[in-house]
Amino acid sequence: MAEIGYLALLFALLVTLYSIIAYILGIKNDNKRLLASARGGVLSLAVLTTVASGSLVYLLLTSDFSVEYVAHYTSSYLPPVYKAAAFWAGNAGSLLLWLWVLAVIAAIVAYSRPKRGQEEEMLPYVSMILMIVALFFTYLVNFVANPFEPAAKYYADGYGLNPLLQNPGMIIHPTTLYIGYVGFTVPYAYAMTALILRKTGDAWIKVTRRWTLFAWLFLSIGIIYGAQWAYVELGWGGYWAWDPVENASLLPWLTGTAFLHSVMIQERKGMLKVWNIMLILVTFLLTIFGTFLTRSGILQSVHAFGDSNLGTYFLVFMGALLAVSLFLALDRLPLLRDQNQFESVLSKESSFLLNNLLLVGSAFAVFFGTMYPLISEAVTGDKVSVQAPFFNTVNVPIGIVLVALIGVCPLIAWKRATLRNLVVNFLVPFIATVIFAVAAYLYGIRHLAALVSYTVSAFVVFTIILEVYHGVRVRRKMTGEGLLTAFGRLFTRNRRRYGGYLVHLAVVMMVVGITGSSVYKVEGTASLDKGESMQVGDYTLTFDEGLKATIEPHKAVIYTDLVVSKGDQALGRLRTAKEAHHNAESLITEVGVKGGLREDLFVILAGFSERDYRAVLEGRPSQDPVTFKVFVNPLVAWFWLGEYVLILGTLFAMWPGRRLKAPVTAGGMKR
Amino acid sequence: MSNRNVQRLLLALGVLLALLIVTLPAYAASMELRKEVESNLICQCGCTMVVVDCQCEWAENARVDIAGKLDQGMSVKEVIASYVDIYGTKVLAAPPKSGFHWTVWVTPFLSLAAGGGLLYLLLKRWVKSYNRDRYRKKDGTGDSLRPEDRVRYEKKIEEELKKYF
Numbered sequence: 001m002a003e004i005g006y007l008a009l010l011f012a013l014l015v016t017l018y019s020i021i022a023y024i025l026g027i028k029n030d031n032k033r034l035l036a037s038a039r040g041g042v043l044s045l046a047v048l049t050t051v052a053s054g055s056l057v058y059l060l061l062t063s064d065f066s067v068e069y070v071a072h073y074t075s076s077y078l079p080p081v082y083k084a085a086a087f088w089a090g091n092a093g094s095l096l097l098w099l100w101v102l103a104v105i106a107a108i109v110a111y112s113r114p115k116r117g118q119e120e121e122m123l124p125y126v127s128m129i130l131m132i133v134a135l136f137f138t139y140l141v142n143f144v145a146n147p148f149e150p151a152a153k154y155y156a157d158g159y160g161l162n163p164l165l166q167n168p169g170m171i172i173h174p175t176t177l178y179i180g181y182v183g184f185t186v187p188y189a190y191a192m193t194a195l196i197l198r199k200t201g202d203a204w205i206k207v208t209r210r211w212t213l214f215a216w217l218f219l220s221i222g223i224i225y226g227a228q229w230a231y232v233e234l235g236w237g238g239y240w241a242w243d244p245v246e247n248a249s250l251l252p253w254l255t256g257t258a259f260l261h262s263v264m265i266q267e268r269k270g271m272l273k274v275w276n277i278m279l280i281l282v283t284f285l286l287t288i289f290g291t292f293l294t295r296s297g298i299l300q301s302v303h304a305f306g307d308s309n310l311g312t313y314f315l316v317f318m319g320a321l322l323a324v325s326l327f328l329a330l331d332r333l334p335l336l337r338d339q340n341q342f343e344s345v346l347s348k349e350s351s352f353l354l355n356n357l358l359l360v361g362s363a364f365a366v367f368f369g370t371m372y373p374l375i376s377e378a379v380t381g382d383k384v385s386v387q388a389p390f391f392n393t394v395n396v397p398i399g400i401v402l403v404a405l406i407g408v409c410p411l412i413a414w415k416r417a418t419l420r421n422l423v424v425n426f427l428v429p430f431i432a433t434v435i436f437a438v439a440a441y442l443y444g445i446r447h448l449a450a451l452v453s454y455t456v457s458a459f460v461v462f463t464i465i466l467e468v469y470h471g472v473r474v475r476r477k478m479t480g481e482g483l484l485t486a487f488g489r490l491f492t493r494n495r496r497r498y499g500g501y502l503v504h505l506a507v508v509m510m511v512v513g514i515t516g517s518s519v520y521k522v523e524g525t526a527s528l529d530k531g532e533s534m535q536v537g538d539y540t541l542t543f544d545e546g547l548k549a550t551i552e553p554h555k556a557v558i559y560t561d562l563v564v565s566k567g568d569q570a571l572g573r574l575r576t577a578k579e580a581h582h583n584a585e586s587l588i589t590e591v592g593v594k595g596g597l598r599e600d601l602f603v604i605l606a607g608f609s610e611r612d613y614r615a616v617l618e619g620r621p622s623q624d625p626v627t628f629k630v631f632v633n634p635l636v637a638w639f640w641l642g643e644y645v646l647i648l649g650t651l652f653a654m655w656p657g658r659r660l661k662a663p664v665t666a667g668g669m670k671r
Numbered sequence: 672m673s674n675r676n677v678q679r680l681l682l683a684l685g686v687l688l689a690l691l692i693v694t695l696p697a698y699a700a701s702m703e704l705r706k707e708v709e710s711n712l713i714c715q716c717g718c719t720m721v722v723v724d725c726q727c728e729w730a731e732n733a734r735v736d737i738a739g740k741l742d743q744g745m746s747v748k749e750v751i752a753s754y755v756d757i758y759g760t761k762v763l764a765a766p767p768k769s770g771f772h773w774t775v776w777v778t779p780f781l782s783l784a785a786g787g788g789l790l791y792l793l794l795k796r797w798v799k800s801y802n803r804d805r806y807r808k809k810d811g812t813g814d815s816l817r818p819e820d821r822v823r824y825e826k827k828i829e830e831e832l833k834k835y836f
Contacts, residue, residue: 236724243719341801345794353794357786365779372766372775380771382760385713387721389765394779589726606726629726 005055023128046107169229177222183215188284235589248290499653509642516635
């Protein structure tokens with residue numbers, strides 16, 4: 001089977017090369033047959049990478065340790081689901097996953113039914129660019145990190161999967177993240193095609209709207225599932241540590257979000273053409289940058305694949321892409337100059353620009369902070385770390401203004417906002433927000449950052465409600481529809497707009513979750529003897545059974561089931577554990593989480609004596625005190641719930657709307 | 672229980688309460704200080720996490736050491752400085768606000784301010800360009816909307832309205 005995978009990758013390289021050459025010659029000579037053949041090459045790449053991926057999954061599931069990758073990342077005892085997930089556990093497999101996703105997307109694009117005109121003309125160029133990107137990854141999986149390399153020595157059993165990766169989150173997080181990363185290649189390819197063809201209007205933006213949303217959605221899911229994995233698996237009580245690799249995934253999300261908003265200005269007013277080209281270029285490069293950061297080992301990270309020479313390849317690839325893309329943009333600059341005209345400084349358009357400034361500013365701050373250890377070492381020789389204290393100081397104020405802007409934007413008129421319509425539009429939400437702020441203060445929210453964050457969030461919710469209310473009222477007045485019909489049709493006839501509002505609501509839910517779990521987190525640490533209890537917040541935890549152990553062939557689990565109660569209410573038992581894996585130097589924490597909408601009780605088995613460790617493994621009772629670290633994380637569930645609303649909103653916005661029938665001309669001909 | 676015993680019990684409870692009132696805020700404050708120090712130091716086990724979040728042995732020892740130093744009367748700054756003396760600036764969770772390291776703190780805000788200024792200037796220019804064209808059209812010196820364009824735009828508005836409702 002390894003041979004099949006090996007050959008599939010080799011043929012993949014050949015068909016990719018062939019397809020690129022066929023596209024170039026086909027475009028040059030306007031040879032339709034050659035272009036069709038090149039398109040066949042794209043499909044072949046998708047088939048071959050599917051065969052290679054299938055081979056790798058088969059090898060992993062059957063524990064074929066004659067293959068180095070299988071031996072390095074799995075072992076015979078691993079559950080099948082994690083054997084399959086080991087596909088992307090290492091460099092070679094994750095690059096194959098990237099290539100596979102790219103090949104499938106390229107085939108979907110190549111075989112999509114274009115509307116006549118510009119879109120049809122663009123397609124061969126777009127496919128060619130996608131294949132050029134694919135060529136880079138095909139080269140890597142063939143010659144630099146081939147997952148089908150035979151094992152260098154005999155393995156009776158594999159080394160096994162990193163225990164931290166043995167979590168359901170690691171099945172969803174990398175795949176969705178990669179689909180998001182790769183998805184941005186499509187709008188990038190269309191943007192470059194628009195430059196090559198000198199068709200710098202908004203055709204490329206209209207064609208790629210759904211692809212951009214698709215990529216953005218998957219990137220969002222990937223980031224949030226990564227946070228969920230960190231929450232339950234890294235065992236430190238939080239979900240976002242501003243780690244370099246986490247930051248690398250946030251960067252294209254920030255610029256991608258800016259792009260999603262700024263294209264609306266180009267669609268409406270034909271402006272910001274250069275800006276949009278630059279934004280999608282930067283977003284695409286940042287997806288590659290994330291991969292470079294994970295694989296180069298230039299920065300320390302809990303997520304990194306470790307040092308490898310792959311970083312150099314990515315650096316060269318990024319440099320080449322940047323050079324070619326910038327050359328194209330500069331060469332076509334006169335075509336990108338638009339008739340920039342704004343009726344007023346104060347308008348919805350300008351609020352979109354401010355949104356872009358803040359998103360890109362935040363992305364720059366994250367990028368600068370992430371890279372600063374390297375800059376500092378190069379300039380001063382000082383090794384420094386840049387962690388949460390810096391990122392929170394810089395990004396929290398930007399984030400709060402951004403959220404406020406989510407509320408302001410829908411209420412400002414397009415073209416020109418006057419003082420009168422500002423007062424009319426803002427009066428109700430402003431009064432409601434002031435009442436909310438006072439009520440929140442009286443309720444006991446006195447922490448300034450929390451009060452500001454919740455007030456701003458409430459403002460956004462009020463504006464969304466007001467927008468929906470106005471929409472329903474106008475609709476009922478114009479059409480005479482009933483309340484529910486008007487409400488339903490308001491959403492379904494304006495999917496993009498109201499899908500966007502749902503996403504904004506999701507962002508607010510996440511902000512509520514982040515604020516609650518950051519500001520009002522309660523924690524406690526205690527060393528308990530058997531029978532003793534500890535109190536954290538309203539919770540009482542009793543260590544009544546001592547430590548226990550289960551021993552499996554591949555790991556030993558030391559655990560205890562604490563009795564949990566809240567006030568007079570018994571909440572049952574909560575297990576927290578430490579696992580000793582043969583392939584991990586230190587013990588792995590398995591946290592206990594009892595969650596609800598209001599708060600999570602998060603328990604870590606922080607430490608126990610060496611004597612007890614040996615005793616429980618030998619079946620004897622533990623005797624020494626055991627240390628527990630307990631967090632009460634308020635509202636954290638709202639962060640996860642926000643994710644589902646975000647998915648719902650994005651899908652709603654992407655879903656094809658009702659198509660209008662083409663108007664019939666006097667002669668009865670459809671135009 | 673005799674009155675005397677009740678008095679003794681009440682006295683004991685009073686003393687306990689007084690002790691709690693005196694010591695609890697101090698304890699809470701000391702916990703806050705510890706957390707502040709731990710949040711500003713990076714664990715040196717290689718995990719790249721801040722001390723307050725890490726569960727490794729190095730972090731556990733550091734927590735005990737930090738608590739001890741604070742109990743001895745050292746300030747937060749002094750405790751942090753004592754770690755910088757041993758491990759260098761790499762032990763800090765964020766670069767110090769001194770010398771070249773100021774760049775990391777001010778660059779994001781300066782960039783935003785510069786971006787905001789540039790945006791404002793561009794907007795002013797675009798508004799000016801719009802107004803200039805509008806006045807030209809009023810004077811009759813500029814291009815007015817052609818009749819076929821007007822029909823096209825009206826049709827488009829009609830279609831948009833249909834789509835909306």
